[in-house]
Amino acid sequence: MIRVSSAIAPQETTTPAVVVRARVFGESDKIVTFLTRDLGKVTGIAKGAKRSKRRFVNVLEPFTHVSLRLRQRPASDLAFISACELLDAPRSFTLDLQKFAYASYILELTDRMIRGREAGPETYELVRDALGLLERSAPEPGLLRGFELHLLGLTGYEPSLDRCRRCGTALAAVDAVYAQPARGGLLCARCRGDGRTYVISRATLERLTLLQRASFAAADARDFVLQPGVAAEARALLRSFFAAAVTFPLASEQLLDER
Numbered sequence: 001m002i003r004v005s006s007a008i009a010p011q012e013t014t015t016p017a018v019v020v021r022a023r024v025f026g027e028s029d030k031i032v033t034f035l036t037r038d039l040g041k042v043t044g045i046a047k048g049a050k051r052s053k054r055r056f057v058n059v060l061e062p063f064t065h066v067s068l069r070l071r072q073r074p075a076s077d078l079a080f081i082s083a084c085e086l087l088d089a090p091r092s093f094t095l096d097l098q099k100f101a102y103a104s105y106i107l108e109l110t111d112r113m114i115r116g117r118e119a120g121p122e123t124y125e126l127v128r129d130a131l132g133l134l135e136r137s138a139p140e141p142g143l144l145r146g147f148e149l150h151l152l153g154l155t156g157y158e159p160s161l162d163r164c165r166r167c168g169t170a171l172a173a174v175d176a177v178y179a180q181p182a183r184g185g186l187l188c189a190r191c192r193g194d195g196r197t198y199v200i201s202r203a204t205l206e207r208l209t210l211l212q213r214a215s216f217a218a219a220d221a222r223d224f225v226l227q228p229g230v231a232a233e234a235r236a237l238l239r240s241f242f243a244a245a246v247t248f249p250l251a252s253e254q255l256l257d258e259r
Contacts, residue, residue: 012082015039017068018127020107022060024050032060032081034068035110037124040117044070044079059084063093063103063131090135098139101255106130106147108252113155113245123154129216141231142224146211148238153212159185159241161209166191177205181240204233 017034020041025031030049034042049056059066065088071080093100110127130147137143152158162171165185171177174188178197186205187197207230214223226234239248 012069012071013039014067014069016087016124016128017042017066018107018124018131019060019062019064019066020111021062030056030060031078033111034066035114035119035124035127036068037121039072040119040123041111041114042070042072042079042117043077044081046081046084049081055083058089059086061089062107064089065128065131088132090131092135096139097255099134101252102134102139102144103131104252105144105250105256106134108250109148109242109246110151112250113151113242120154123151126150126154126216133216133218133221136219137221140221140224140226141235142207142211142226143221145208145226145231145234145238146214146216146224148242149208149212150216152238152241155245157184157241157245161186161205161212164188164191171205177202179237179240181243184241184243200237201230201233203227204230204237208234208237 015036015038017036020033020035022030022032025045028048028050030046032044032046034044036042046056046060049060058064064086067085067087069082069084071082073080090103093103106127110123114123126147130143134143149159163169164171164174164187165183166187167190169188169190171186171188176189177200178187178189178192179200180187180192180195180197182195186200207226211224242248
């Protein structure tokens with residue numbers, strides 16, 4: 001008697017995705033991590049990708065936007081990548097080192113903040129649109145700060161920029177606003193306590209509030225422009241908001257600091 005296996009073969013899935021990182025595996029394969037619209041963050045193996053002249057030509061590089069076809073394997077965290085079709089490949093990142101540094105930071109921070117397949121389509125859209133805006137605009141520091149704020153919101157760490165983290169007092173009604181790096185929040189004078197705190201300027205808070213609502217689908221980055229003093233203060237403040245989830249510095253920050 002011929003036995004028919006009851007096991008169901010894994011089905012192939014096609015989803016748009018952004019390539020986050022890739023590395024060579026063995027003599028001819030590649031291990032690639034994608035941020036996808038439908039499956040969250042997925043890592044898979046592309047067999048023969050290093051030598052491929054048809055299926056994987058120029059589609060497995062970081063920043064590339066692709067239509068990904070893959071087969072998930074129940075017994076493995078590593079998916080099998082069947083094919084990739086190029087949707088968009090930002091060209092300016094290879095010609096402008098500052099843009100390359102910005103784009104690298106966007107992907108590295110996302111990779112650190114997203115664990116497994118927990119990301120929804122909103123995170124994919126944020127990364128896709130942020131890279132798209134960077135491709136067609138000047139590399140403004142405010143673009144990174146806006147991205148950080150949106151990513152914090154999507155990963156459950158959204159900071160309150162208008163109320164004291166401890167007592168809920170509206171910060172617009174107090175004389176001074178304090179940042180407390182250890183708690184990653186903003187405090188009024190009454191709640192600042194004995195821990196290390198420092199004053200945050202009104203100009204910085206106002207710009208960050210606007211960046212929380214700014215759209216990465218805009219034609220250019222004019223809504224993300226920050227004055228130098230505000231940009232430096234905003235970077236330090238947002239780093240404290242990420243402290244609970246990310247250990248700084250990121251590798252890509254070395255490139256940013258060199259620019």
